[in-house]
Amino acid sequence: MDLSKYKEPKPKYLKRIIWYVVNRTIFYCIPGIPFRYMRNLILRAFGAKIPLNTLVYSSCKIWAPWNLEIGKNSCVGPNTELYNKAAIIIGDNSVVSQGTKLYTASHDITDMKHPLIMYPIHIGDKSWIAADCFVGPGVTVGEGAVAGARAVVFKDVAPWTVVGGNPAKFIKNREIKG
Numbered sequence: 001m002d003l004s005k006y007k008e009p010k011p012k013y014l015k016r017i018i019w020y021v022v023n024r025t026i027f028y029c030i031p032g033i034p035f036r037y038m039r040n041l042i043l044r045a046f047g048a049k050i051p052l053n054t055l056v057y058s059s060c061k062i063w064a065p066w067n068l069e070i071g072k073n074s075c076v077g078p079n080t081e082l083y084n085k086a087a088i089i090i091g092d093n094s095v096v097s098q099g100t101k102l103y104t105a106s107h108d109i110t111d112m113k114h115p116l117i118m119y120p121i122h123i124g125d126k127s128w129i130a131a132d133c134f135v136g137p138g139v140t141v142g143e144g145a146v147a148g149a150r151a152v153v154f155k156d157v158a159p160w161t162v163v164g165g166n167p168a169k170f171i172k173n174r175e176i177k178g
Contacts, residue, residue: 019046019065028058043068057098067104071125086118091125091143099132106137124159146174 022042030038036055043050047066050056054070057078062068067084070076071092078098082088086104090096102121107114119138123129127141130149141147142159152166162171 015046015066016064019062022046023062030058032058077131084121085116086137087120088123089120090123091127093125094123094127094129096123096129097131097133097149100129100135101133102129102135104137129153144174144176 027039027042030042033055037052039056039058040050040052040054043056043062043065049069051070051072053073055075056062056070057076057080059078060076060080060082062082063084067087068082069087070090071094073092074090074094074096076082076090076096077100080096080098081101081103083101083103083105088102088104096102104121105116105118108117117137121135121137122140123135124141124143124145126144128146129135129141130147130151132150133147134152135141135147136152136154139153139156141153141157142161144160145157146162147153147157147168148162148164148171150166151164151168153163153168155168157163157168158170160174162174163169164171
């Protein structure tokens, strides 16, 4: 494998550097739930489409807020990683739990130069990505779906289903009581 000719596009390079510093200092230091509005305003300043009532924990690491869209009343938990070289879209009333990693980019293993490939991730309304999950590039998690704790999701998840495991497999249909 010869990586001497590997190139990665570097758009918005200066913006990335400024965001990295802000994300690891100011954003990270804004404490708790009461100050979520300040964090959301910072995300908006960097291009995120996010309502003020959404909760993004300060320990969340976001690669590119300009590629992030989060719906109303949603939560992105502590110690999550959003590697969003392509868009990450999270619907209304959804939860991405602690330690979860959403990665929109990988490398093409069929090409000896291993170029970067990017595909968006869509998390539907009323969905729950439980603790320590990994969601790979191009995945769509349907409305009301659940990915159980530590699931590794590389394929789309049908609406109102529960998946789990590595790789994630169908467990059951999700039924809401009352």
